[in-house]
Amino acid sequence: MSANQRLVVMLYALHPTDRSGAVLETAANLAKLVGMAPPVFSRTRKQVIEAGWLEETERLGHIKYYRLDPKRMGENVVVPLRRAT
Numbered sequence: 001m002s003a004n005q006r007l008v009v010m011l012y013a014l015h016p017t018d019r020s021g022a023v024l025e026t027a028a029n030l031a032k033l034v035g036m037a038p039p040v041f042s043r044t045r046k047q048v049i050e051a052g053w054l055e056e057t058e059r060l061g062h063i064k065y066y067r068l069d070p071k072r073m074g075e076n077v078v079v080p081l082r083r084a085t
Helices: 003-014 027-034 038-050
Strands: 054-060 063-068
Touching: 003 027, 003 038, 003 054, 003 063, 027 038, 038 054
Parallel strands: none
Antiparallel strands: 054 063
8 A cells, every 4th residue: 555545544534424434525625634636635545445445425416425444444344253162
């Protein structure tokens, strides 16, 4: 994972979310927060989506909102233990 990709994942991990876990902020505003040009941020976010770290949650018009994939965050991946015999 590149430095920009790690930065995008950390931004989504630390940014306030709604009840579904979506970050309700535009790419332009998020890019400004981390000092990236908006096209670089969008391209990097696309790479992070393809790697499985982010998923689209909803759309409002042409604006898409994303959240971290819960499986990547350690949720819903609990393996039941079994007794050793």
